[in-house]
Amino acid sequence: MMYAALARCPLFRGLEEDKIKEIIDGRGDYTLNDYRDGEYIARRDTTYSGLMIILEGKVHGEMTLSSGKPVMIEPIEAPRLIAPAFLFGGYNKLPVDVVADGPVRIMTLHRGYVFELMQNDVVIMSNFIDIVSDRANVWSKKIYYLSFRSLKEKVATYLLDHTSEENPQLPMPDIRQIAEYFDATRSAVQTVLAEMEKKRLLENLPDAVRVLNRKGLEDILK
Template identity: 30%
Template sequence: MIMKSIVELLKNTFLFNGVDEKEIKSILKRYQYSIAHHNPNDIIRFRGDHINEIYVILEGFLVTEMLNNSGEIAKLERLETGEVLATAFIFGNHRQMPMDVLAKEEVTLFILDKENLVELLTENKIIMNNFIADISNRTQYFTKQIWDNFNNKTIAEKLNYYIKLQKNNTNVITLSNSVKELAEKFQVTRPSLSRIISKYIKNNILEKIGRNKYKILSQNYFQ
């Protein structure tokens, strides 16, 4: 990949947000980095792998997964183009990947090792602030996720909260995830979630009008 393409892609990433093109070019000349390409379903890192670098997603997207004690796969996070992987894991006493990382489509990664990263953060305050903001955002995200998943909400309560967030003025919601993916997000079984949705349809709370698309018949139910 030629430098011009890398610069254009880096400009649109979270880590390099606010850094001008001239400075990015200078950084690429002064710091050692690597570019990695992965195919769909490639496992980029396994849980337990030692981490000594960060990964900036230039193209494509990744998902992080973890195998729970019952043998089921829990999907933790989806990382889109422009986001950074491993900012929270590269420092600390135990620099290990806590989950598996998979490519879900063709992915291009910009990789910077810890030594070069530390020098870059020391030199560039914009990138340093972006890096710290990324760690902070992820901490807040996972704290909220833990709270939402483990505060004893029933399946119906989790579904109600999800629908409340998806509502629009036309009273039509589209489940952006399939029932299977939504069940994984809620960390419940697919049949259990399907039963709740079927019950809502039977009780005229929801009406199915298309693939993963529902009309809200009872607005008060999702206040």
């Protein structure tokens, strides 16, 4: 079960399950921990000395604003890595709390062992670099979205970036996730989507949004 999950993990992409078992088995440079729903897996500003891999379940990052309100940063499901970009470097502390969403099993690979794995296997090293680069791109896009003045501009940009003329339909995650992504309330996001639908810029479907007028969305950004 553990090795089957690792075979689907981006860090070991391209490696067979038997090969992963050969690499990991017998070393003892990892720990396995189980968590209950709502339990804190790690706390913000704690030293990140081992790479955490979600073997089972889902977690989310959480940050508390100065007002005391907790804000969910991003849900992460198995078999992804938790905060790989903060494992190495001069500041290797977690930027957010990590909380379990339901039952979760976490494998933690010691930092020195991860470095050894990358030295010994170019596939793992390449995968790790790709993972960190992809996360950097995601966060740079998020900063770009948040730099816009209005929520309407943020939503328009998001829809334009995630659809095309050939594929105008975008499956929508839970509206709460979208709202937190834009640092807005659910009702505010729903209001913007409803206004755009009235102007025939898009169509709100039960579980998706279909862009009807890309030019109209582009005009919002001018």
